[in-house]
Amino acid sequence: MNATIWSLSAIVAVAAVTFLLGYVGSRKANTTPDFLVARRAIPATRNAAAISGEYLSAASFLGVAGLVLKDGIDALWYPIGFTAGYLALLLFVAAPLRRSGAYTLPDFAEARLGSANVRHFSTFFVVCIGVLYLVPQLQSAGLTLTTITGLPAWFGGLIVTVIVVINVLGGGMRAITLVQAFQYWGKLFAIAAPTFVLFVVFLASPDRGTQPISDEGVVRFPQAEKITVAEQVIKVRVDEPLTLKVRGEIDGREADGKVFWGRGVYELSPGTVMEFAAGSPVPVVEGSPTTNHDWTRPQTGGISDLLRTYSLIFATFLGTMGLPHVLVRFYTNPDGKAARRTALHVLYLLGLFYIFPTVLGVLSRLYLPQLLVNGKTDAAVLMLPSTMVPNLGGQILGAIVAAGAFAAFLSTSSGLVVSVAGVVSTDIMPGKVRDFRWATVFTGLVAIGLALLLPRSDASLTVAMSFALAASTFCPLLVLGIWWRGLTWVGAVCGLVVGGGMVITAQVISVVSSYTGRWAPTVFTQPALITVPIAFMTMIVVSKATRRRAPADVNQILLRLHAPDPLGFIRDRDIARFGTAEEKARQADDKRRGASRTR
Template sequence: MRSNPWALTGILVVAALTYYLGHRSSRFANTTDDFLVARRTVRSRRNAAAISGEYLSAASFLGVAGVVLKEGANGLWYPIGFTGGYLALMLFVAAPLRRSGAYTLPDFLEARLGSLALRRCATLFVVIIGVLYLVPQLQGAGLALNVVLPGTPAWVGAIAVTVLVAGNVLAGGMRAITVVQAFQYWLKLFAIAVPAFVLCAVFVADHRTGPAGEFGKPASPVFTADTTVRIDVEVRLRVGSVTPVWVKGRGSGTETLVVWPKGATEDVARGTQLRFAAGTPVPVVSDAVAAEDDWLAPVSGGAGDLLKTYSLLLATALGTMGLPHVLVRFYTNPDGKAARRTAVHVLLLLGVFYLFPTLLGAMSRLYVPELLVTGQTDAAVLHLPHAILPGLAGDVLTAVLMAGAFAAFLSAASGLVVSVAGVVSTDVFKGRLRENRWSISLVALIPAVLAVVLRPMDLTQSVGIAFALAASTFAPTLLLGIWWRRLTWPGAMAGMLFGGGLVVAALVWRTVDGYSGSEVPWLLEQPALVTVPLAFVITFLVSLATPAGMPADVNGVMLRLHAPDPLGLMRERAVARFGVVDGRARGGKGRHRR
């Protein structure tokens, strides 16, 4: 794909608007309270747009279409789970969490269970989840930039996003990025909805049946013209039928004709160039669905696929309530009622958005099947406009999509940096403004280094493991802590360490297998079906065995979590610990603008 100056312009416009809105809002951020929770004055609608803006990350804007292209109906479970998680959050967690008066998730656990050791343990897992979620955002930025500027190293996009995000968060923390993220939600919705409508209109007006094949046929897609594919990441391909291909190795100047037999599995090295003749069936990466009839059928891979689907749904349904950048948003609402209303609005905003990447993913199966060979299916949304509308029209639509993609990288990364940095500054340091800024720099730097060093994975799978970790650590503690008075801090810590330890072990195992080329079982890809129930059981049993770990003020805390807001029982946590004394010295009242 050639360079696209229109897309580069779109990226620069989004970057400029992000910097302007963040800088303008940062003028009102004078205290640590501003940096952490925006003085708890963000109203429901704006907060819902901001939550949606940071939640619709690279995995949503690019990854959902990519997983639909690769897995078909099975890929629809990702947007369903991403959205459905807010229903559980609204019903069980949002309002009590806000009434706790806490500033961060570890702060809530200490307020509920009275254990500093548990707080330290929670801090560790918040950092791990934040890094796991942030790394794919930065890697996605590198992938997207390489699409519009071929040959650009992947680290360029990752570093550019890191610098811009860190600058905005350093300037004003939560108060600054609230306006930015609310704006970026509407930008992302526009950027994906308009191209989807235009491309569908062209498809219908031309009466096209799909150049690469038709859905529902017991065959794989085919190349509609002579196609040259360059492999940028080592892949393992499955060959559905006899496939002649011209192969040129890395550094080689000559092509060799090779015939891949039906049913073969071929390992293709990075830097290899493959050339297919028109009408050749498309070989697919090993974890993709080849036949179109299987692509349309949900859970067509047997018991393993069924269990993996249940595991994914459990991870996304419960993992949302353990994501630090999501939960910290509910601390910015004025009260519990506003927090619950915010969650309802988020369900609506997410439901509307996810219609469009799903549609674009299905169209990508018809027009850019070559991505099934390279394994870079996350770039489907960015390649699709040129495949349907070559020329200037395709350039402009790609620019709009690229602007939305970079808004996704920036908004998700901003939320993650500010939430994780808030935890680090208040738990590792003393929570003063200066230390908060040091924490922001540190939290931004570590994922940037990992994004450059580690091998990229599919965006949805990378984010999926972060959901599994959140569901296996914080979901049991939050649900039992809010609704079961007999929870103890040893029980909460045991469940957190056990569930989180199993997920981290699965992640390490999967990463090692990925480098060695071994097949990865479903349990390592998505372990939540095992780790989440075990974490609940361990938390429950250890709590029953350690009644002395129950805090003395449990009745008062539970009353405060569940009492209606008009009773006035809600009170904020000890503010001096979080640097408000330092903030008073700097002055400045003000309210967050609606």
Template sequence: MQLSPWTLTGVVLVAAVTFYLGRRSSRFANSTHDFLVARRTVRSRRNAAAISGEYLSAASFLGVAGIVLKDGADGLWYPIGFTGGYLAMMLFVAAPLRRSGAYTLPDFLEARLGSVALRRCATWFVVVVGILYLVPQLQGAGLALKTVLPAAPPVIGAAVVTVIVVANVLGGGMRAITLVQAFQYWLKLFAIAVPAFVLCAVFVTGNPAASAGALGSPAPPMFPQQTTVDIQTDVRLHVDEVTPVGVREPGSDTDRTVVWAGSATEQVAAGTKLTFPAGTQVPTVSDAVSANSDWLSPGKGLTDLLQTYSLLIATFLGTMGLPHVLVRFYTNPDGKAARRTAVHVLLLLGLFYLFPTLLGAMSRMYVPQLLVTGQTDAAVLALPHAMVPGLIGQVLTAVVMAGAFAAFLSTSSGLLVSVAGVVSTDVFGRGRVSDFRWASLVVGVLALAFAVLMRPTDLSLSVGMSFALAASVFSPVLVLGIWWRGLTWPGAMAGMIVGGVLVIGALATNTASRYTGGWAPWLADQPALVTVPVAFAVTVLVSLATPAGRPVDVNSVMLRLHAPDPLGFMRDRAVARFGQIDTSKQRAGRGRHRK
């Protein structure tokens, strides 16, 4: 696929409008209050659009369609989990979290349990979760740009997104990006819905380009014509039948014909070009579903069932632990508005996820070559040109590309604000505007470095690991901190550390496995089924064993969290007090405590 003027125009327009809206909103940001929580004056509908805008990341815009293309029915659990997490957020967390008066997640934990040590521990986990989530956004930007401009190295797309996001966040923080993210939700909905409607109309009229076969066919997809596939990363390909293929090795100018045996797995090096005759069954990367009959059906074995439960636990509970999601609820005027925001988010996300799911299914018929390269995340970018070659296909690709860059920009903005807010108030310790700006710059550069150095994986899978970490570290302390008086700061810290260490260990195991032959069990890829219950259990048991760590003002704090807003118990914590010890109020537990 070549870069067309339409695609370039779409990307430039999105970048320019994003920068303009951010700079315009930045004029009204002049205090830490503006930079962290936009003065807590964001109305529920705009806040819902802004949350949806930052939540619909690369994993949603590109990854959901890619995972449906590769895994079929099992891939549908991702959009279900991504959306359903806001139901748990609305029921258990949204309103009490806003009534706490906190500015960040570590600040909430200190307000609830009164421990400086717990706050510092939470600070570092927020940084890890934020950067782990930010890296695939930048990698996705590189993938998107490389899909339409093969000569561009992936670092270009990542660098463009980083520069725009850092510039907006430096200018006005949360105040600057609220309007930007609300606008970008509607832009992303337009960019995914319009191509979906047009391509469906083309499909129904029976005029699309030749397909790889009906989805109802039990066999794998087939190449409708002779197809050459450029392998850009090392892959292991599986074939179900004897397959003749032309192979051009890296650095060679000539093709040689080889025959792959049926039910075999072949290792193909990066830089190889494979040519498949018309009517050949499409090989798939080794972890993809090959036959359409299996693709249409959910997994039937015990392992597939456990993986599904693990994914649902991670996405349902991980949503409430994502720092860029939580910080949005601090911007609502009160608890009622926070709960109303969560309801609106459910509606907006449910509407959006209809379209990438549909495009993922159509991609299996019209861009099966992505199953060979393993870059299924490019499905929504490659599908329009494949179904409608010519000018209409180029325009639709430009629209999708604009939406993809909006996804990278909006999610990256929210992550950068949330992580920079925590770093500026808890690491730099003063909470000044200048500290926030320095923190934004440091976090942005660090995330870009990791995006360049780390090996890209499927966007939905890598983001799923972020959800697992957030669910294991923060959901126990949030749920128990809001609904259980018996929680103590030693119990909260023990649960966070155990849950975090288990998930990070699984991530390290999975990463090592990918480089050394894929030997790790499924639990290393989806660890939440074990890590979340263990984190909850450790939190409860340690809290029961350390009653002295319970704050003496627990009753008044719980009243503030749960009393209806009109009663007037809610009190916002002062930004100016961040990093300062309050000795006027002694609270139970080891170490120093602040208000």
């Protein structure tokens, strides 16, 4: 009970600070540019902290450690990919994107290709990526609150949705920038401080509460464990025979008492309770390494694992430059140089953060092997402090971790809601502040509805699918649009439809498979290795076949994207809709001077 009180107090404190900073940031937010791009006045260092706070989602705070616990060294590709993606963004996208003067990603697509059609398709995929990314944030919030308090899983997602929607309604991008910058440093402290303490505890008594792990041996329970299967069917693999007590269903048959498990795979129904004796080998969720030998060595699953790893690399390395909620923050920089500096700062901020969940994942292998049975490895970061330090210190560390996890849900969800609401309000609705607020409420309702309906999987795996969708749609659109003058709007639309359609189809098949026995091959859970090259090739081939559809002013457009900032080619788009009175007057003067020169 004391641990629950400490954790709830920390979560309430995070929520209160979030509301306070949101209010401070929104006091001067009253125009559409304030809500969409914070009046393009965010310094590089603050923007980098805000991007890092927004980017470090549930997949980073909880999911990375859970994947290291379950998959071992192969899971390190996730933090590597999440970070290295900013190198590609720094080199190819950040500065030209800011110089375009666009307000949203669809706005950039129309500015570059001169077609409203490509803008409409871009809007659709921005909404798909944003909502698909939001769902694991809300589901992980439910997992966190359930782990801490035992409350229903839907309650945590609902709380995060309400807080985020209220904050975004107050001031949009201007309100959440200060919140996200603060939350990065809060999350860094919440993951770093417990990691240092727990690692010292491990070094002081490495044998307390753990079983020695040999290079070849299986993981064993350090003490007797009672494990209940949660809300969905799971399959576990046994490599070393064991005897246990079971009350529930195994492979569709009732069991109540001692059972013997030989080598093989067993299907467990929801509600099944298992009791393991101390020293028993740990069954693991099917698809994960069953021995420490496999856990500490990469690519032990053969060619299928190798292809999945390359697909993950494609998704994370290239998907980062296509994530709408990341790209929209570069529109808030004053100029292209500041955008490039922002991306550079983000690289070392993320690299620093990802050291700590990796260490916690390794410690969880020693202290929390029971999570390998029920598949709830995302809870490792939350459970580890109280397991390793079962006293007041562990309760305080657990509260700090819970606060950091809650900050992760809030900051990422805020950025996603702003990016989706901004696109919906400007591309589907008239684009006024009132429209932005209605779009915010709509986005929140759709996201929480899907979070309650869809099955929960590892947060990092779900987020990786969002990366695959971004890599297969906006990555080729941005790279070719910025660096190849031959791209046409017809080619761009075809590439978006083909690449995005293949990823969405794979996601639907993967969800159906999860309900019907998990029969789909692994390529459907991470299809980027196939979909990204096809999307690039589609855009190139169709653009060459429709080269007459290229914008007549493509040379001037590319000059504006690549010219150094001091030359003054940067011009905001949609000043007639969103600009201040001074900007509109300046635009009118420019038009008059241009007309007089032509005469």
